[in-house]
Amino acid sequence: xxxxxxxxxxxxxxxxxxxxxxxxxxxxxxxxxxxxxxxxxxxxxxxxxxxxxxxxxxxxxxxxxxxxxxxxxxxxxxxxxxxxxxxxxxxxxxxxxxxxxxxxxxxxxxxxxxxxxxxxxxxxxxxxxxxxxxxxxxxxxxxxxxxxxxxxxxxxxxxxxxxxxxxxxxxxxxxxxxxxxxxxxxxxxxxxxxxxxxxxxxxxxxxxxxxxxxxxxxxxxxxxxxxxxxxxxxxxxxxxxxxxxxxxxxxxxxxxxxxxxxxxxxxxxxxxxxxxxxxxxxxxxxxxxxxxxxxxxxxxxxxxxxxxxxxxxxxxxxxxxxxxxxxxxxxxxxxxxxxxxxxxxxxxxxxxxxxxxxxxxxxxxxxxxxxxxxxxxxxxxxxxxxxxxxxxxxxxxxxxxxxxxxxxxxxxxxxxxxxxxxxxxxxxxxxxxxxxxxxxxxxxxxxxxxxxxxxxxxxxxxxxxxxxxxxxxxxxxxxxxxxxxxxxxxxxxxxxxxxxxxxxxxxxxxxxxxxxxxxxxxxxxxxxxxxxxxxxxxxxxxxxxxxxxxxxxxxxxxxxxxxxxxxxxxxxxxxxxxxxxxxxxxxxxxxxxxxxxxxxxxxxxxxxxxxxxxxxxxx
Amino acid sequence: xxxxxxxxxxxxxxxxxxxxxxxxxxxxxxxxxxxxxxxxxxxxxxxxxxxxxxxxxxxxxxxxxxxxxxxxxxxxxxxxxxxxxxxxxxxxxxxxxxxxxxxxxxxxxxxxxxxxxxxxxxxxxxxxxxxxxxxxxxxxxxxxxxxxxxxxxxxxxxxxxxxxxxxxxxxxxxxxxxxxxxxxxxxxxxxxxxxxxxxxxxxxxxxxxxxxxxxxxxxxxxxxxxxxxxxxxxxxxxxxxxxxxxxxxxxxx
Ligand SMILES: Cc1cc2nc3c(=O)[nH]c(=O)nc-3n(C[C@H](O)[C@H](O)[C@H](O)COP(=O)(O)OP(=O)(O)OC[C@H]3O[C@@H](n4cnc5c(N)ncnc54)[C@H](O)[C@@H]3O)c2cc1C
Ligand code: SF4
Ligand code: SF4
Ligand code: FES
Numbered sequence: 001x002x003x004x005x006x007x008x009x010x011x012x013x014x015x016x017x018x019x020x021x022x023x024x025x026x027x028x029x030x031x032x033x034x035x036x037x038x039x040x041x042x043x044x045x046x047x048x049x050x051x052x053x054x055x056x057x058x059x060x061x062x063x064x065x066x067x068x069x070x071x072x073x074x075x076x077x078x079x080x081x082x083x084x085x086x087x088x089x090x091x092x093x094x095x096x097x098x099x100x101x102x103x104x105x106x107x108x109x110x111x112x113x114x115x116x117x118x119x120x121x122x123x124x125x126x127x128x129x130x131x132x133x134x135x136x137x138x139x140x141x142x143x144x145x146x147x148x149x150x151x152x153x154x155x156x157x158x159x160x161x162x163x164x165x166x167x168x169x170x171x172x173x174x175x176x177x178x179x180x181x182x183x184x185x186x187x188x189x190x191x192x193x194x195x196x197x198x199x200x201x202x203x204x205x206x207x208x209x210x211x212x213x214x215x216x217x218x219x220x221x222x223x224x225x226x227x228x229x230x231x232x233x234x235x236x237x238x239x240x241x242x243x244x245x246x247x248x249x250x251x252x253x254x255x256x257x258x259x260x261x262x263x264x265x266x267x268x269x270x271x272x273x274x275x276x277x278x279x280x281x282x283x284x285x286x287x288x289x290x291x292x293x294x295x296x297x298x299x300x301x302x303x304x305x306x307x308x309x310x311x312x313x314x315x316x317x318x319x320x321x322x323x324x325x326x327x328x329x330x331x332x333x334x335x336x337x338x339x340x341x342x343x344x345x346x347x348x349x350x351x352x353x354x355x356x357x358x359x360x361x362x363x364x365x366x367x368x369x370x371x372x373x374x375x376x377x378x379x380x381x382x383x384x385x386x387x388x389x390x391x392x393x394x395x396x397x398x399x400x401x402x403x404x405x406x407x408x409x410x411x412x413x414x415x416x417x418x419x420x421x422x423x424x425x426x427x428x429x430x431x432x433x434x435x436x437x438x439x440x441x442x443x444x445x446x447x448x449x450x451x452x453x454x455x456x457x458x459x460x461x462x463x464x465x466x467x468x469x470x471x472x473x474x475x476x477x478x479x480x481x482x483x484x485x486x487x488x489x490x491x492x493x494x495x496x497x498x499x500x501x502x503x504x505x506x507x508x509x510x511x512x513x514x515x516x517x518x519x520x521x522x523x524x525x526x527x528x529x530x531x532x533x534x535x536x537x538x539x540x541x542x543x544x545x546x547x548x549x550x551x552x553x554x555x556x557x558x559x560x561x562x563x564x565x566x567x568x569x570x571x572x573x574x575x576x577x578x579x580x581x582x583x584x585x586x587x588x589x590x591x592x593x594x595x596x597x598x599x600x601x602x603x604x605x606x607x608x609x610x611x612x613x614x615x616x617x618x619x
Numbered sequence: 620x621x622x623x624x625x626x627x628x629x630x631x632x633x634x635x636x637x638x639x640x641x642x643x644x645x646x647x648x649x650x651x652x653x654x655x656x657x658x659x660x661x662x663x664x665x666x667x668x669x670x671x672x673x674x675x676x677x678x679x680x681x682x683x684x685x686x687x688x689x690x691x692x693x694x695x696x697x698x699x700x701x702x703x704x705x706x707x708x709x710x711x712x713x714x715x716x717x718x719x720x721x722x723x724x725x726x727x728x729x730x731x732x733x734x735x736x737x738x739x740x741x742x743x744x745x746x747x748x749x750x751x752x753x754x755x756x757x758x759x760x761x762x763x764x765x766x767x768x769x770x771x772x773x774x775x776x777x778x779x780x781x782x783x784x785x786x787x788x789x790x791x792x793x794x795x796x797x798x799x800x801x802x803x804x805x806x807x808x809x810x811x812x813x814x815x816x817x818x819x820x821x822x823x824x825x826x827x828x829x830x831x832x833x834x835x836x837x838x839x840x841x842x843x844x845x846x847x848x849x850x851x852x853x854x855x856x857x858x859x860x861x862x863x864x865x866x867x868x869x870x871x872x
Contacts, residue, residue, distance in 0.1 A: 514634025
């Protein structure tokens with residue numbers, strides 16, 4: 001067994017993992033990042049639109065402050081957010097963006113003078129102040145009071161990740177790519193690293209670390225139709241859940257994005273609507289203003305996705321062999337705008353659909369997009385349940401997104417929280433020493449070795465991993481889609497419990513040697529089904545509608561009974577259902593629960609409404 | 620529609636002592652809007668679970684799925700079967716180390732490249748969290764991004780005659796990266812420092828200028844232009860190093 005040792009082990013080398021890594025390396029600690037793919041292929045590179053920070057440089061962002069950003073974030077979360085974290089986030093975001101500029105991100109900048117922008121498909125002009133020339137510009141995204149989204153054309157994630165990875169290389173951060181963490185090393189109290197499978201050779205090794213960070217991104221790929229990369233398969237959540245100690249917060253909080261293209265579910269950015277794109281139905285009628293007169297296409301994502309589904313249910317969708325869809329129209333933005341500011345969109349349409357968006361409509365439908373839930377941490381990014389374990393980025397439930405994440409807030413979270421959590425990891429590393437228990441490591445190692453042997457030899461059965469995965473896809477979609485209800489969710493839970501038994505009996509059909517990818521799939525299938533159960537079971541129990549979690553049988557947002565966060569653990573490996581407990585959504589109320597101002601819906605108020613505590617105060 | 624497609628795929632698992640490099644044929648029925656992403660996943664799930672290949676974003680933006688399709692390096696997720704003949708050959712990218720079948724290790728190659736060209740902004744300034752950002756002209760930002768769009772798929776390297784012959788050749792992707800930093804006012808490296816990195820046969824003077832790289836680049840990066848200007852700039856730098864300062868000229872990139 002090969003053993004690596006490092007101060008900080010970052011499982012994941014996307015924006016969150018690398019931003020934390022850089023903070024630790026900058027303070028003199030040794031850092032190793034693991035990644036399934038070269039760091040720059042991490043899903044962060046696919047984010048097109050941009051990241052929010054209240055810089056207030058642009059004409060349409062004038063008067064913006066972290067307070068406004070904070071309020072948008074809390075409203076957007078449908079009051080599910082932890083307001084302490086949302087505050088840290090909003091206050092730190094401008095600094096983090098400027099730091100990225102300093103490190104080399106080619107942000108788009110303010111061009112002074114009269115500029116033409118679009119809103120609701122109509123052009124208008126705004127005057128960019130000469131004194132702001134050359135400062136970071138911003139575009140519009142859904143659910144925000146001001147234009148606040150910093151961007152680099154429509155390759156923001158790509159540009160920021162490349163810059164960050166450059167910085168990581170400069171700081172001497174080690175990135176071991178094509179490696180996969182398949183279990184955490186722990187003694188029930190302290191996390192000491194991970195057991196890792198090399199995806200070039202198939203070899204297993206142990207990574208011992210004083211601090212371990214889970215930054216593995218979302219778990220979208222437990223759904224069949226998702227905008228996520230195929231590597232966003234919940235790997236980090238699974239190994240956390242497997243400890244029986246770490247906690248998954250709000251697993252039922254799953255966001256659907258309004259504009260996945262049909263049939264491949266590749267995302268075209270919210271920037272399309274932000275820049276003035278409109279949604280049309282089968283009659284090429286613009287329907288969003290009928291539902292949301294104020295915000296129209298720019299209401300928050302959960303609202304737009306629901307309205308689209310509602311509209312299609314009325315029979316106004318466009319029929320296709322892949323099911324109903326709607327149209328996204330950006331033709332009026334003109335060739336110049338599309339071929340510069342929305343170039344990736346143009347490329348995607350041409351390459352995957354054979355559609356030219358300058359002249360043709362884009363077929364779209366709502367698609368699984370973002371995991372608000374994840375490894376539950378406190379405001380320092382420290383995971384519940386295990387000392388020395390941290391989490392950041394989409395993998396975690398920190399929790400600034402509550403039940404609906406605003407566009408542009410996720411990419412920003414990765415580097416803003418990464419900066420903050422990185423600082424806390426440094427404090428942790430400075431203040432502690434871990435005694436590595438080699439027996440824990442050996443035990444964890446041989447357990448994984450045994451699992452692999454059993455899978456190769458079919459010791460537990462010969463279930464086909466892909467068949468089991470397909471069954472899981474069907475089961476989760478049945479209950480935990482955009483609209484949910486008790487009957488369908490119960491059916492999902494029942495089916496998934498059966499599928500879990502099948503997942504435990506998977507055996508390989510190939511020989512499993514080397515970087516075998518069937519083995520990789522087989523190693524995680526049981527954990528994926530468990531995650532799917534966490535989603536469906538938590539959604540079944542939550543008898544209210546909040547943010548992206550919409551129960552047709554409980555249409556009210558119920559602050560009286562449900563202004564809380566679900567906490568899911570898998571107490572015993574052999575259990576068939578997760579154990580659910582709850583904690584208050586937030587310990588601080590800078591903004592007491594209120595209306596979001598869009599999306600409609602009734603609210604059942606709390607019996608004793610909280611009073612606002614001033615900015616930054618702890619309850 | 621309803622064609623039967625044939626794929627001859629390179630097979631070899633270096634970790635399996637029994638495995639020898641060979642070609643294996645598969646057939647599959649074509650469906651609407653089919654891409655190689657769909658083909659390969661179906662082959663693995665339905666016919667041969669040992670088949671190795673890489674996809675990540677499946678949307679043409681991460682660069683993971685580059686392979687040689689009918690003799691030409693390209694992105695598999697981008698490739699629509701509609702545009703392919705009935706019989707096809709899939710090979711792994713050359714130059715990079717083979718992991719198995721169609722999967723190669725680009726990560727190690729690119730990491731070594733970043734270290735060699737020191738792929739980061741070199742500056743003596745220190746970040747000040749309380750100050751506003753330094754200003755930049757939007758047109759400059761856009762021209763940097765234009766070169767920053769490389770997705771490190773490795774197609775240009777795989778198509779390059781020099782890279783095939785010389786292991787130490789930096790390749791178009793690295794030269795493009797250097798050009799990106801030359802454009803960037805935040806990078807304080809001097810022309811001489813850049814010359815030390817790329818003014819050699821491993822760099823710009825090893826390039827034969829046949830431009831296979833630009834032909835295969837899935838991001839349509841202006842590699843021809845970049846290489847041309849770099850060569851000119853580095854040639855001037857070479858001369859400038861010999862000239863007294865009043866005679867020195869600068870080539871704008
Ligand atoms: C198409 C698309 C567009 C988006 N656009 C925007 C946008 O415009 N603005 C915005 O704010 N947000 C956007 N998002 C969301 C945002 O991109 C993500 O939430 C964010 O990038 C997540 O970053 P991360 O660092 O947490 O994870 P990722 O970037 O997903 O990185 C995860 C890392 O973990 C590694 N990993 C995973 N499992 C393991 C394992 N078991 N062992 C070792 N390594 C592992 C991976 O290899 C990878 O390096 C978009 C998302 C999608 C899907
Ligand atoms: S032009 Fe230069 S870099 Fe491009 S393929 Fe030819 S030799 Fe290689
Ligand atoms: S320059 Fe083009 S072909 Fe070469 S690695 Fe970058 S994107 Fe790929
Ligand atoms: S899978 Fe990302 S480019 Fe093909």
